[in-house]
Amino acid sequence: MPDEDPLKIGAGPPKERADAARNRQKILDAAARLFERHGVAGVSMDQIAAEAGVGKGTLFRRFGDKSGLAVALLDDRERELQQGVLSGPAPLGPDAPAGARLVAFVEAYADFLEANLDLVHLSETASPGARYRVGAYQFWHRHVTILLAKARPDLDADYLAHAILAPLAADLRKALNHQAERAKAGAVTLALLTLSGVTTGP
Incomplete structure (x- = not known):
């Protein structure tokens, strides 16, 4: 990989x-x-x-427009998180098992989303499908895919990476208006279930 x-x-x-x-x-x-x-x-x-x-x-x-400004403002903040992923300390950075890194990333991105919710929402909803076209989402998706493939090579990592990132969408966070800690805990639980769950029916 x-x-x-x-x-x-x-x-x-x-x-x-x-x-x-x-x-x-x-x-x-x-x-x-x-x-x-x-x-x-x-x-x-x-x-x-x-x-x-x-x-x-x-x-x-x-x-x-204002969404273009939002993307530009988010750029430096996203790069800080990216550097943590690429070269920061464990468990977010590379010196940790893939499963632990995945959970750490979900936690870190949930915190990033809370700190920048309105800007992320504007950038992700400027047009239909905008969230999936921006470079940041593509990076997050690839990172999650790589970690899942290492931790659970039996899974469809590419597809499930989208599923793990789905609860971290700004429009969902705003629409449901969950408390920040509940939203973060739910996203982490989904990641843990994906890492540990069985893949066959009863």
């Missing part, structure tokens, strides 16, 4: 002129401040442009 290293979450922002890079960072910083202060739903693109001191046209050209 291939290692996770070749797959990265996105390629990062393209190299650009210094003034363009400064404008991009000003916009992201302004959006983060406003989202923190008023919530994602309570902030308009006009407000973000004004806070950043850029024209609205510049904002739309760079990010398209």
